[in-house]
Amino acid sequence: MKIEDEIKQKKFLNAHQKAVINLLYTVNWLQGKHQHLFKSFNITPQQFNILRILKGQHPNSISATEIKSRMLDRNSDVSRLLDRLVSKNVIVRKACPTDKRASDVNLTDAGLELLRTIDKKQSELDNILSLSDEEALQLSNLLDKSRG
Amino acid sequence: MKIEDEIKQKKFLNAHQKAVINLLYTVNWLQGKHQHLFKSFNITPQQFNILRILKGQHPNSISATEIKSRMLDRNSDVSRLLDRLVSKNVIVRKACPTDKRASDVNLTDAGLELLRTIDKKQSELDNILSLSDEEALQLSNLLDKSRG
DNA sequence: CGAAGGTATTTGTTTAAACAAGTACTTTTT
DNA sequence: AAAAAGTACTTGTTTAAACAAATACCTTCG
Numbered sequence: 001m002k003i004e005d006e007i008k009q010k011k012f013l014n015a016h017q018k019a020v021i022n023l024l025y026t027v028n029w030l031q032g033k034h035q036h037l038f039k040s041f042n043i044t045p046q047q048f049n050i051l052r053i054l055k056g057q058h059p060n061s062i063s064a065t066e067i068k069s070r071m072l073d074r075n076s077d078v079s080r081l082l083d084r085l086v087s088k089n090v091i092v093r094k095a096c097p098t099d100k101r102a103s104d105v106n107l108t109d110a111g112l113e114l115l116r117t118i119d120k121k122q123s124e125l126d127n128i129l130s131l132s133d134e135e136a137l138q139l140s141n142l143l144d145k146s147r148g
Numbered sequence: 149m150k151i152e153d154e155i156k157q158k159k160f161l162n163a164h165q166k167a168v169i170n171l172l173y174t175v176n177w178l179q180g181k182h183q184h185l186f187k188s189f190n191i192t193p194q195q196f197n198i199l200r201i202l203k204g205q206h207p208n209s210i211s212a213t214e215i216k217s218r219m220l221d222r223n224s225d226v227s228r229l230l231d232r233l234v235s236k237n238v239i240v241r242k243a244c245p246t247d248k249r250a251s252d253v254n255l256t257d258a259g260l261e262l263l264r265t266i267d268k269k270q271s272e273l274d275n276i277l278s279l280s281d282e283e284a285l286q287l288s289n290l291l292d293k294s295r296g
Numbered sequence: 297c298g299a300a301g302g303t304a305t306t307t308g309t310t311t312a313a314a315c316a317a318g319t320a321c322t323t324t325t326t
Numbered sequence: 327a328a329a330a331a332g333t334a335c336t337t338g339t340t341t342a343a344a345c346a347a348a349t350a351c352c353t354t355c356g
Contacts, residue, residue, distance in 0.1 A: 002292050003291070003292060015284035016276075019279065019284040023178060023287075028220055028222075046342090063304075064305065075343080075345095084341095099352070100352085101303065102303090102304055102305080103305075129164055129294040129296075130293060130294060131167065131293060136164050140167045140170045142279065142287045143171065144149070144170065145283065147177055147278070211335095212335065213335080227335060228337090244334095248321055250334055
């Protein structure tokens with residue numbers, strides 16, 4: 001369905017404005033799908049984002065600051081996001097031996113297990129976009145270019 | 149800058165996954181820009197979204213339900229969003245004469261004035277994306293297709 | 297060395313999102 | 327016409343964002 005019909009706005013000032021609104025609308029739709037999947041595992045998309053980053057690093061640990069720099073939303077309150085993940089027993093925070101200000105964050109066995117479980121449903125996520133591989137690539141390239 | 153470098157993740161499972169992550173990342177970036185602009189007017193992007201919908205309708209009124217159906221984020225708590233706009237004196241809520249459950253929402257003069265002021269800065273928004281008109285259109289079409 | 301400045305993270309506070317449940321109608325159905 | 331079902335919100339509550347400020351530690355430089 002075209003964006004004009006989705007939000008019942010027939011006219012846009014120009015192609016840029018239309019693309020911006022379409023981006024905002026589409027990601028909202030996308031986040032809804034993500035939330036639905038993650039909710040069954042009792043985590044939020046942002047929490048999954050952190051788990052994904054930790055997995056890429058596993059079995060090495062990583063600091064909160066480094067996590068923040070890799071997050072999709074860098075304005076996040078990483079400190080309290082980590083608190084929530086600790087209370088779910090999927091990550092652990094240890095004091096960094098070389099820098100007492102910093103913390104080393106790691107996945108727990110339970111965290112790894114959770115990621116494995118989610119991975120099994122990952123296919124549902126990967127095929128959310130109704131695009132061919134070539135179109136997906138084209139979209140990604142346009143997005144890279146969009147950010148200037 | 150490519151998404152790989154932005155989030156320091158070199159490998160993606162496939163083109164779909166990369167496009168999904170790029171979408172989430174790009175919109176986050178985009179919302180940051182929007183928030184920065186709207187903050188100077190003391191409103192949130194969602195509040196602006198509602199004002200924009202009301203403007204498209206002006207001088208006619210529109211119900212809360214209809215506003216919700218046109219919003220970019222349809223899960224919003226429209227009721228309290230409208231409360232906040234009322235308390236800022238930019239909209240008014242009247243009882244709908246034909247349906248006592250419904251409310252008629254309208255922009256106030258102050259609301260129109262606010263929109264005019266924002267419009268003057270609109271050009272900053274319209275050129276956020278570093279894309280040609282053709283590319284913007286192409287992006288919009290890919291997004292429409294993405295949602296299936 | 298010791299002040300000055302930078303970094304990593306936590307904490308506080310205000311505001312908004314998320315989800316469920318309630319209220320007051322209106323419309324449909326029997 | 328009265329019960330049942332649907333609609334248009336509103337309210338309550340829990341959880342998370344947003345933004346500013348504080349804390350504790352590291353680094354640098356005179």
